[in-house]
Amino acid sequence: MHELSIVMGIIDVVTEYANGAPVKEVTLDLGCLTTIEMFAFDMAWKQAVKGTLLEKATLDINRIEGRAVCLECGEEFTIAEVYDACTRCGSHLLHITKGKELKVRSLIIF
Amino acid sequence: MCATCGCDTHTHTHSHTHTHDHNEKHIAVEKDVLYENNLLAARNRGFFDAKNILAINLVSSPGSGKTTLLERTLTDLKEAVNFSVIEGDQQTTRDADRIHATGTKVVQINTGKGCHLDAHMVMHALQGMHPHENGILFIENVGNLVCPAMFDLGEKQRVVVMSVTEGDDKPLKYPDMFHTSHLCIINKIDLLPYVPFSLDKAIANAKRINPKLEVITLSCTSGEGLDKWYQWLESKKS
Ligand SMILES: [Zn+2]
Numbered sequence: 001m002h003e004l005s006i007v008m009g010i011i012d013v014v015t016e017y018a019n020g021a022p023v024k025e026v027t028l029d030l031g032c033l034t035t036i037e038m039f040a041f042d043m044a045w046k047q048a049v050k051g052t053l054l055e056k057a058t059l060d061i062n063r064i065e066g067r068a069v070c071l072e073c074g075e076e077f078t079i080a081e082v083y084d085a086c087t088r089c090g091s092h093l094l095h096i097t098k099g100k101e102l103k104v105r106s107l108i109i110f
Numbered sequence: 111m112c113a114t115c116g117c118d119t120h121t122h123t124h125s126h127t128h129t130h131d132h133n134e135k136h137i138a139v140e141k142d143v144l145y146e147n148n149l150l151a152a153r154n155r156g157f158f159d160a161k162n163i164l165a166i167n168l169v170s171s172p173g174s175g176k177t178t179l180l181e182r183t184l185t186d187l188k189e190a191v192n193f194s195v196i197e198g199d200q201q202t203t204r205d206a207d208r209i210h211a212t213g214t215k216v217v218q219i220n221t222g223k224g225c226h227l228d229a230h231m232v233m234h235a236l237q238g239m240h241p242h243e244n245g246i247l248f249i250e251n252v253g254n255l256v257c258p259a260m261f262d263l264g265e266k267q268r269v270v271v272m273s274v275t276e277g278d279d280k281p282l283k284y285p286d287m288f289h290t291s292h293l294c295i296i297n298k299i300d301l302l303p304y305v306p307f308s309l310d311k312a313i314a315n316a317k318r319i320n321p322k323l324e325v326i327t328l329s330c331t332s333g334e335g336l337d338k339w340y341q342w343l344e345s346k347k348s
Contacts, residue, residue: 002226002261005261006260009144009145014139021135024134034260034286035260035286081285082285082319083318092317102143103140103143104141106138107139108134108136110134
């Protein structure tokens with residue numbers, strides 16, 4: 001349940017930026033290649049926001065798909081798992097450019 | 111009056127919503143959720159560099175034989191290397207007691223319900239223990255291949271330990287851990303004749319995820335391969 005730690009991290013960041021105001025909406029960037037289990041995340045969220053400025057906040061989550069550049073042939077492509085092979089040459093020597101995001105993008109306060 | 115339903119409250123509702131919108135404030139944040147952890151990890155890394163400590167984050171699932179490997183390593187090399195150990199455990203001090211019995215300086219972090227160590231916990235452990243300078247610090251993470259993957263502790267090397275009793279598809283099930291590790295130890299190879307485990311397949315799976323991953327196969331029971339692990343430690347030390 002590292003999802004709880006992630007949620008606590010989000011609460012810390014949001015609390016700092018909300019400056020005491022109740023939060024209406026939180027927008028997150030969440031890459032598809034991060035190991036966040038959404039069910040566990042939702043459970044952790046419901047528990048952890050109680051009694052905080054985020055208690056009434058809705059979550060707007062941008063799922064960002066995985067992208068990689070092949071270090072052998074330079075091909076750029078979409079990946080679903082970190083162990084996917086280059087779609088052109090089959091190499092696993094990849095540089096992941098997108099999909100690892102775990103970021104609070106913005107928030108709306110009342 | 112509203113043309114659609116004939117009510118005359120529409121204007122009011124509209125203006126109400128409108129006013130409401132004006133009281134809201136949009137704030138751009140653009141901040142990494144793990145920012146705080148990464149900041150403290152960088153601080154730990156600076157501490158290790160300054161004291162010339164090789165910090166190794168040891169991760170595995172339960173039953174990989176990680177603590178046994180650690181015990182064996184500490185005992186075999188204690189004349190040659192100054193070891194310190196941070197032991198992450200959810201409840202008991204059992205593993206820390208085993209390490210203590212080897213005569214090694216050890217501090218335990220009780221994570222309680224927490225399923226992983228983070229940089230903050232390690233920072234406090236460091237303040238209390240004063241690990242040996244010019245030595246090796248093992249940080250034995252909580253036995254779990256999912257949660258610890260995202261948390262940089264400031265280590266120089268991340269070592270993932272798996273055993274042949276776990277299945278050769280283990281890397282594919284926990285790609286993030288294998289992706290972020292520098293070395294994979296495949297343990298208990300003395301049991302290979304008795305289990306449906308293909309070394310070649312396991313290594314190929316691990317390399318698919320991380321082509322730069324180094325692999326050492328060994329057994330703490332027969333002692334086979336331990337020399338390679340000790341050489342690896344020596345090579346990373348200076
Ligand atoms: Zn390619």
